[in-house]
Amino acid sequence: MSDTVISSARKEVVIGFDRPFVIIGERINPTGRKLLAEEMKKGDYSRVEKDALAQVAAGAHMLDVNAGIPLADEPRILAETIQLVQSLTDVPLSIDSSIIEALESGLSVYKGKALVNSVTGEDEVLERVLPLVAKYGAAVVAISNDETGISEDPDVRFEVAKKIVNRAADYGIPHTDIVVDPLVMPIGAMGTAGRQVFHLLRRLKEELDVNSTCGASNVSFGLPNRNGLNAAFLSMAIASGMTSAITNPLHEEVMQAVMGANVMMGNDEQCVNWIKKYREPAPVSAEGEAGRTGRRGGERRRRSA
């Protein structure tokens, strides 16, 4: 039993091997978004508001909230952003910062059981973040690198993940509250990046029985048609045991790949969600309009030749 439960005041999300894949919306993050960074720094959260609502409407089950803005008061901005987002939507949040004071500030205002993003395998980081996770009864994303950096050997990364799980246990944090990020490298720079991650995901599931997540878009960095690659990566990672991802739910191709993977894993009961989303409209005229529903009708027409 390896279900990870995350919640807001009114809603629970469960990450697990026999559950639909959990999409954590990545958009509320000023990194690389100059305009958003400037606005958040000035206390203007109008764009955060839009990003929150749009991602939930697009199917995000959780939202990642990051307020990493250089030279800004990150603890205050992160807390304000979390309060705003929690006033707008019921989906649980992932509190995303590399600054311990910001994590604490975010956790102190958060309603429910948050996902802390993240802790690494570095001793100093473990010793600062894990007590906080334990104090607030949160779950935590465990990133599989340590003082020596990110190993290219997935089995070394597995050992780092194992170390974090063991250390967390010392603080009373169960393995079901650890969600491991296997670290996805850009495949354009490292051709083995995919196989590495698929191998590691399998070990995480079979040997550590822990859930997993990743920043999925990273895999396609620098390559064209990134959504096409992200879609292939996500369905393959799900087949290998990945149970959640921090990604952009506004990308239709990526969401379709995840929904299709849910069907294939038997985690979309009776294919209800797939059918609801992609059901073809009923015939509307005698001239065969029913066949003209775009590419979804294509195969049937060609088949009839």
Add this chain to the structure above:
Amino acid sequence: MSDTVISSARKEVVIGFDRPFVIIGERINPTGRKLLAEEMKKGDYSRVEKDALAQVAAGAHMLDVNAGIPLADEPRILAETIQLVQSLTDVPLSIDSSIIEALESGLSVYKGKALVNSVTGEDEVLERVLPLVAKYGAAVVAISNDETGISEDPDVRFEVAKKIVNRAADYGIPHTDIVVDPLVMPIGAMGTAGRQVFHLLRRLKEELDVNSTCGASNVSFGLPNRNGLNAAFLSMAIASGMTSAITNPLHEEVMQAVMGANVMMGNDEQCVNWIKKYREPAPVSAEGEAGRTGRRGGERRRRSA
């Protein structure tokens, strides 16, 4: 080393774990195509010709050729079709029939090393098909069912595959000339169909070291947006060890999923094929036209907010 080599008179295709995934075009098949069946029966192969060329142009590495038409002279029609297709294109063929006389007739005119599609685990079928495969030095698709039908237990299907591999060895056919079809059930009728196949594919790779193929479209039977499901299935099956599929290369989404999976498995060297196909055009004006290349440019624009 588990490479399976198939050839025509002038071209070789290699199916293997460290090779790009092999697409076997499924279109030359009169099953369920009334018009094509009538034409082929009358000796009119114009549609076969179009289907052959279109599939190769769309990226098929091999073509499956089937002439199963009720009450027709299948051995003659299959041989004629093979000769025609081999005169049109260099890609190797899969000779597809459940009638032994048709397989023999096809093999007798085929130039190169064919893939015989198929043999099952039924003793009577094994005893008739394997000598033919050995005689012509062909490779063969091994379907993992036997006298008892298709088991819902993938481990039983594994045993059937193993039986075929062992029996083939008695006839001097090496395991590298066996391509196992794990049998893909419609996921709409059986929610476990995906997990079953992924599990079986992994065992086939790790324990039997054999290549695999399947009729990929079957998985989405009866459901809407079949190409979306087929795409998710194929990339997940590739992550689990599948090395070829009999499918429709004219479906763009399916081909994209396979190309993306090749990248993710490290089997598209330097991502050359992906980049060649999806490279964005260079900027054409100062007004930012470069960003208007359809959805592929979408992420970048949104990111810049």
